[in-house]
Amino acid sequence: MTLRHDSPEATAVTYRVELVKARRRRDAVLATELVTLPAGAGIVRARFDLSRLTDSDGLSLVRRGRYFVRATAVTPPGPAVDSPDVHVRLLTAKRLESDYLHGLGRLSADFLQARHALRAITGVEIVEVEQGTTPAFHVLAFDRDPSGTCSLRWAGGPAIALDPRPRRFVLPDTRDGWIDVAVDGLDLLPPASVQEPVLIERGRIGSDVLGRFVDRASDWLEATALQVYVEPTLLSTDGESLPALESDPPAPGVRLDHDVRVPPLSLYPPTTNKWTGIRFPYAHVTKVLGLVGQLAGAPVLRLPHSWIQLQEKIGFAQLVPSREPAAQQLFGFLAGDALHGAIELPGFWHFALRAGLREVPGDVVEAIAKKAALDALTAIGQSFKPGVASESFSKDLSVSTSYVRNAQANLLSASRAEYKADLDALLPRLRNRYLGLSNVAIV
Numbered sequence: 023m024t025l026r027h028d029s030p031e032a033t034a035v036t037y038r039v040e041l042v043k044a045r046r047r048r049d050a051v052l053a054t055e056l057v058t059l060p061a062g063a064g065i066v067r068a069r070f071d072l073s074r075l076t077d078s079d080g081l082s083l084v085r086r087g088r089y090f091v092r093a094t095a096v097t098p099p100g101p102a103v104d105s106p107d108v109h110v111r112l113l114t115a116k117r118l119e120s121d122y123l124h125g126l127g128r129l130s131a132d133f134l135q136a137r138h139a140l141r142a143i144t145g146v147e148i149v150e151v152e153q154g155t156t157p158a159f160h161v162l163a164f165d166r167d168p169s170g171t172c173s174l175r176w177a178g179g180p181a182i183a184l185d186p187r188p189r190r191f192v193l194p195d196t197r198d199g200w201i202d203v204a205v206d207g208l209d210l211l212p213p214a215s216v217q218e219p220v221l222i223e224r225g226r227i228g229s230d231v232l233g234r235f236v237d238r239a240s241d242w243l244e245a246t247a248l249q250v251y252v253e254p255t256l257l258s259t260d261g262e263s264l265p266a267l268e269s270d271p272p273a274p275g276v277r278l279d280h281d282v283r284v285p286p287l288s289l290y291p292p293t294t295n296k297w298t299g300i301r302f303p304y305a306h307v308t309k310v311l312g313l314v315g316q317l318a319g320a321p322v323l324r325l326p327h328s329w330i331q332l333q334e335k336i337g338f339a340q341l342v343p344s345r346e347p348a349a350q351q352l353f354g355f356l357a358g359d360a361l362h363g364a365i366e367l368p369g370f371w372h373f374a375l376r377a378g379l380r381e382v383p384g385d386v387v388e389a390i391a392k393k394a395a396l397d398a399l400t401a402i403g404q405s406f407k408p409g410v411a412s413e414s415f416s417k418d419l420s421v422s423t424s425y426v427r428n429a430q431a432n433l434l435s436a437s438r439a440e441y442k443a444d445l446d447a448l449l450p451r452l453r454n455r456y457l458g459l460s461n462v463a464i465v
Contacts, residue, residue, distance in 0.1 A: 023091040023105055025057065026065045034061045036097040039068040041075075043279065044088035044107045050279040052083050056096070068093070072110065079309060081254040081380060085281055086111050086240060112240055112253070112382055113391050115232035122395040122441075133225040142218040145210025146174070149190070150202035155222055160195070163217045172211055176201050184208065232398060239393035243386070247393075247449055250305045250456050251378030252386050257304065258374040259286045265314035265321070265372040278311075278374055289315065289370035302337040304377040305457055310339060311374040317367070335458065337377065379456065389448050396441045403434040 023039060036058045043050040053075055057068050068091070075083045088109050094102040134151040143164045160177040173181040176193035184191065188207045194200045205211070244252050258280035259265065287300065300313075310330050315323035331340045379386070 023068045023093055024065060025059050025068070025093060027059055027061075027063050030063045032059075032062060033098075035059045035095055035100070037068075038094045038096050040092045040094075041070045042090055042092050042104075044090050048090075052089075081308060081376060083254075084110060085253055085255060086237075109233060111233060111236050113236050113387055113394065115229040115236065118232050118236060118391060118394055118398070119229075122391050123398060134222055135225045137221040137223050137226075140218060140220070142212065142216050143174075144212055145206045145208075147204045147206075148201055148220065149204050151222055152199045152201065154197075155195070155199040155201070157223050159219045159221050161217055162193075162201075162220050163215075164212055165215045166212070172208060174203065184211075227398070227402060232394075235394040235398045235401075236390065239390045239397065242393060243389055247389075248386075248452055248456065252390075253378050253382050254308065254376055254380065255378040256281045256311075256374070256376050257284045258282075259284055259372045260374070264374055265312040265324075280374065286316070286369040287371040287373070289367040291366070297340070297342075299338060299340040300371060302339065302373075302375065302377070304337045304375075306334055306379055307332055307337040307339070307375055307377045308334055308380060309376045311376065313339075313371065313373045315370050316372050317370070321372075335456075385448065385452060385455075389445065389452060392441045392445045392448070396438060396445065399434045399438045399441070403438070 025037060027035075036056060039055045039057055040051045041053045042048060043052065053070050055068050055070070057066050059066050070091075072084045073082075077083055088107045090107050091105040092102050093105075094100070134153065134155055134157065136148045136151065140146055140148065140162070143162060146162075146164070148162075162177075163175040165173045165175070165181060172184045174184065174191065174193055175181045177195035177197075177199070179193060179195040182191055182193050184205055186208055188205060190202060190204050192200050192202050240252070244250065256279065258278050260278075261280065261283055262277040264278050287302070310327065310332070313325045313330065314321050315325075325341060329341050329343060331342050332338070333340070
């Protein structure tokens, strides 16, 4: 975040700059920094290194999602100012485009668009560009005469008068081309005549769209293909409430900033000659923050952290008791099972835990990138003519086109097939590495 003074007479101000998660109440602060903007005109920048934001166990506090920066004047006191939300991803849209799409496929063959939104001519948006328009710079002119009448001209074409009410207008050029523009209202137009050069180019998929492909690929790998949280994730059965006994509640105002809410687990009676344990349905459980047993919604048993012996990779917690009151309580439950018949207690264990890989490894990022690239190329390929293998253009405007035998293939089919083959070979290795070998019964 950049803080600045424009006036040379400004006094020094100290700001508290916070990195905040942009979800729920938007008040979960991950990091805080104090910066001082000196007196007079000047600029100071506050930066957060996301790789250094870890908990006491060295696990990252930053998970993919939206964040923003809040700056609050401390000395002298002043109001808080929030930045726009920023989306943190495991793979940036820029890297997806450069390393996996290689610039190919971001350009569509079937539509044109303006590279940037209009800046000088306010209140006007270019909605559509005619296919025959030459990709190059063209001039959009806005005219306001002394009587207040407004008009727009595109690429030297005729002036089109603008009505007082918001509406759409088609602006012709001098070569049978046109653009379609939307005007929000005369009150938003520039106060004087102005001209603005506009770069027309082949249609491009924006970074926000590529980012959504990355988000979808990350969710697919985590929930479907691998079924492992690929980054440290806080799971809770009780939402923002940390599981606790009524006689030993958490400190007032303490809230659990969980990532995913999950259902409680049943208590299963232990088998013969085996001590009780809990098999969490999550791999790579790195830390249990709270574990409480409940009956009919009432907390009756809290297990100390010293009891819990984790087998991290398979998510199994073995309960090793010590001479504490909680041990007597648990022994009482087990004795009751023995006397009345071992029964299952549904929804007994309420917990908060952190699960997921300790760090996001390179092969996981590669799988996400190739899945995102595969989806992006599939979507982009729909704008290309089927059956076309290559196209070339000469200076005399002649076009040479070659075709393939498969009418469903296009210019991007080879890249899609390569990424699909790589992904099919990579996924079994990821499952073996992060979930372990599957059990196979041979009869």
